[in-house]
Amino acid sequence: MGLFSYLKSTILSKIVMAGTGVILVLFVFGHMVGNLQILIGREVFNTYAHFLQSLGELLWLVRIFLFICLILHIITAIRLYFLNKSTKPAKYQVKAYVRSTLSSRTMIYGGIAIFLFLVYHLLHFTAGVADSSIYGHVERYGPLGIFERQDAYYMVIAGFRSVPVSLIYIVGVIFLAMHLNHSVQSMFQTLSIAGPRLTPVIVRFSRIFAFIVATGYILMPLTIMLGIVGGGL
Amino acid sequence: MKLTLHIWRQKDANDKGILETHIADDVSEDMSFLEMLDVLNEDLILQDKEPVTFDHDCREGICGTCSLTINGRPHGHEKATTTCQLHMRKFTDGEEIFIEPFRAKAFPVIKDLVVDRSPFERIMQAGGFISIHTGAAQDANALPISKINAELAMDAAACIGCGACVAACPNGAAMLFVSAKVSQFALLPQGQPERQKRALAMVNKMDAEGFGACTNHYECEASCPKEVSVRFIAKLNREFLGASLFEH
Known part of the structure; x- marks a missing residue:
């Protein structure tokens, strides 16, 4: 049994999509809640960023785990996309969709857009490659400023001051919300959490969740771009 | 009623196929969709042309033989209705109607609107049965089954195996069909001894026949003439995962 033998089975592939999806969705939500602290101010946000950095090996374990989930999610998605494309060699001349939605039919394209956005995002804020002028600033804190830590607050505020950068983020988040x-x-359906009373609640939850994620993530670049947050850096 | 019909004509599986336009002049609104095609075929025969080939059998909505994708929807637009039970009064005078076969790689066109749905038979042969003697009618009555399970099993067993789910699915998946068949046995005591073996065998056969994977569009449920619910697909996922982990 090879590691990727599950790809031969449609249902096991779906379950891998859903299982890795759960992890990624939880990350997306946690990442949003954590970063929304930038709306409070430099002190709170830098303390949070410093706390994450201070986790050291634990942070890397989480990063590696998320990376594995992401890779499995992408490999499985590509395999399912080509499988599902192959099952309909002859297209309908007229096709009426009843229950499927724009987001359900554009999952692969939305996924590709999110992936490209994610690469940019990591280069921008995590690796500091996309714009090195915002990266590596130091904040002095504590009594008389005797301690030093990375000024993540400056990085984000200066990063989002750029209108094109903020627009890229807003568009990326809209793709993410459509995907979600x-x-x-x-x-939930794939992981067999479904039922006549439960499913309508889950579908509504899914919409509200996507809306909350979109609002939370758009709030950051939008308020910073407009100078509402971090006006004086 | 006067209707413009665009009908898919295809000589055999290798032919490319084309939409052919016919005018149906004198359609009664009391006709079923298939009777309307019968009248068209009689006209075609009188004109010495090849009649349109389509599948049908009971014409009572219970056998699952009739098919047709009508204006992009398997069995047409009416909810919970097979093509044979769809009546022309559900259409408007002067309407243009597109009639195509059920399309999927696993269902190759045999001729015109007839497709080969034998992959469903082979999935059933792989595990859609009970090997033990379950007794006669009175034995069934003597076996207590909870009302909820009895009703769910009946809901699953309502599947007539027509293949509309595959035709409607953008991924050409047969999950709704397979989930209904696996569930109807998994919900009843008679189905327990072979429960895991059945789930594995039927799903593996489904994959081998070239059906796609479900991405939860739920187009299948919307097209199903027997309103089989996608909750059975959720159940199938659980049945299959459990069987994969514990049955060797």
């Missing part, structure tokens, strides 16, 4: 709109409820 279908995938959160889909995840």
Whole structure:
């Protein structure tokens, strides 16, 4: 049994999509809640960033775990995309969709857009490659400023001051929200959490969740770009 | 009623196929969709042309033989209705109607609107049965089954195996069909001895026949003439995962 033998089975592939999806969705939510602290101020945000950095090996374990989930999610998605494309060699001349949605039919394209955005995001804020002028600033804190830590607050504020950068983030988040709109409820169905009373609640939850994620993530670049947050850096 | 029909004509599986337009002049609104095609075929025969080939059998909505994708929807737009039970009064005078076969790689076109749905038979042969003697009618009555399970099993067993789910699915998946068949046995005591073996065998056969994977569009449920619910697909996932982990 090879590591990727599950790809031969449609249902096991779906379950891997949903299982890795759960992890990624939890990360997306946690990442949003943590970063929204930038709206409070430099002190709170830098303390949070410093706390994450101070986790050391633990932070890397989490990063590696998330990376594995992401890779499995992508490999499985590509395999399912080509499988599902191959099952309909002759297209309908007229096709009427009844229950499927724009987000359910554009999962692969949304996924590709999110992936490209994610690469940019990591280069921008995690690796500091996309714009090195915002990266590596130091904040002095504590009594008389005797301690030093990375000024993550400056990095984000200066990063989002750029209108094109903020627009990239807003568009990326809209793709993410469309992806979540279908995938959160889909995840529950695939993991067999479904029923006549439960499913409508889950579908509504999925929509609300996507909306909350979109609002939370758009709030950061939007308020910073407009100078509402971090006006004086 | 006067209707413009665009009908898919295809000589055999290798032919490319084309939409052919016919005018149906004198359609009664009391006709079923298939009777409307019968009248068209009689006209075609009188004109010495090849009649349109389509599948049908009971014409009572219970056998699952009729098919047709009508205006992009398997069995047409009416909810919970097979093509044979779809009546022309559900269409408007002067309407253009597109009639195509059920399309999927696993269902190759045999001729015109007839497709080969034998992959469903082979999935059933792989595990859609009970090997033990379950007794006669009175034995069934003597076996207590909870009302909820009895009703769910009946809901699953309502599947007539027509293949509309595959035709409607953008991924050409047969999950709704397979989930209904696996569930109807998994919910009843008679189905327990072979429960895991059945789930594995039927799903593996489904994969081998070239059906796609479910991405939860739920188009299948919307097209199913027997309104089989996608909750059975959720159940199938659980049945299959459990069987994969514990049955060797």
